[in-house]
Amino acid sequence: MTQTLVKIRALHYRVKEGDQTRLILDGVNLEVQAGESVALLGRSGSGKSTLLNLISGIDKPNDGSILIDNQEITRLGEPALTLFRRQHIGVIYQFFHLVPTLTVSENIALALELNHWAPRDIKTRVDSLLDQVGLSLLAKRFPDQLSGGEQQRVAIARALAHQPSLVLADEPTGNLDAQIGREVIALLNRLVTHEGVTLILVTHSQAVAQGANRILTLEQGQLAERAGDFAW
Ligand SMILES: Nc1ncnc2c1ncn2[C@@H]1O[C@H](COP(=O)(O)OP(=O)(O)O)[C@@H](O)[C@H]1O
Numbered sequence: 001m002t003q004t005l006v007k008i009r010a011l012h013y014r015v016k017e018g019d020q021t022r023l024i025l026d027g028v029n030l031e032v033q034a035g036e037s038v039a040l041l042g043r044s045g046s047g048k049s050t051l052l053n054l055i056s057g058i059d060k061p062n063d064g065s066i067l068i069d070n071q072e073i074t075r076l077g078e079p080a081l082t083l084f085r086r087q088h089i090g091v092i093y094q095f096f097h098l099v100p101t102l103t104v105s106e107n108i109a110l111a112l113e114l115n116h117w118a119p120r121d122i123k124t125r126v127d128s129l130l131d132q133v134g135l136s137l138l139a140k141r142f143p144d145q146l147s148g149g150e151q152q153r154v155a156i157a158r159a160l161a162h163q164p165s166l167v168l169a170d171e172p173t174g175n176l177d178a179q180i181g182r183e184v185i186a187l188l189n190r191l192v193t194h195e196g197v198t199l200i201l202v203t204h205s206q207a208v209a210q211g212a213n214r215i216l217t218l219e220q221g222q223l224a225e226r227a228g229d230f231a232w
């Protein structure tokens with residue numbers, strides 16, 4: 001039986017530009033089933049990051065509804081939203097955003113500590129993730145002692161550590177060489193499948209998008225479903 005994890009209805013988002021307002025999202029609708037991976041393509045400035053920020057509750061829409069795990073997140077206040085995000089959502093960014101003063105292990109453990117996991121469970125989980133992303137030997141390094149690809153593997157482990165139901169990745173290969181990017185995406189897809197996590201992945205690359213179950217494009221504030229090959 002499939003279960004709808006994300007249900008977005010009539011989402012509108014406007015930004016002010018001088019004394020004008022511009023509609024970035026103009027009635028976005030989306031349903032994502034638990035366990036699906038969805039790739040989101042769109043031109044630079046089309047609103048992809050905006051949409052992810054609304055789904056993670058970092059930003060508030062002007063209008064519309066966002067249900068995640070049957071929770072209407074647009075109605076949550078800041079403390080409840082922080083808690084919801086910490087427990088249900090993992091995020092992967094283009095520029096990694098690891099905490100520079102924490103080691104690889106500590107970066108991965110952070111979300112677990114915030115969720116009050118027992119120290120023994122944290123160690124087991126971090127060791128398992130380090131193994132899965134192939135970084136066991138680099139556990140004690142700091143982020144600036146890692147390559148970009150290695151940093152992104154740490155960020156993937158961190159995003160999945162607390163067993164979120166939804167992972168949002170915003171151009172995770174945008175700052176990596178093509179070959180390293182392919183390896184990172186293969187790893188991400190493998191881990192997401194292994195952990196049964198739902199993934200929404202923003203990318204510029206049609207090759208990256210082809211690894212997902214579904215491909216959506218964001219154009220003129222609206223989402224469209226794409227099937228097979230399409231011109232882009
Ligand atoms: N807080 C803001 N104030 C003004 N303009 C914004 C704000 N946030 C985003 N924008 C504008 O919204 C548009 C969509 O941005 P973004 O979601 O980052 O696009 P994408 O991720 O697809 O490149 C861009 O034109 C950007 O300049």
Ligand SMILES: [Mg+2]
Binds near residue numbers: 048049050170
């Ligand atoms: Mg963006």
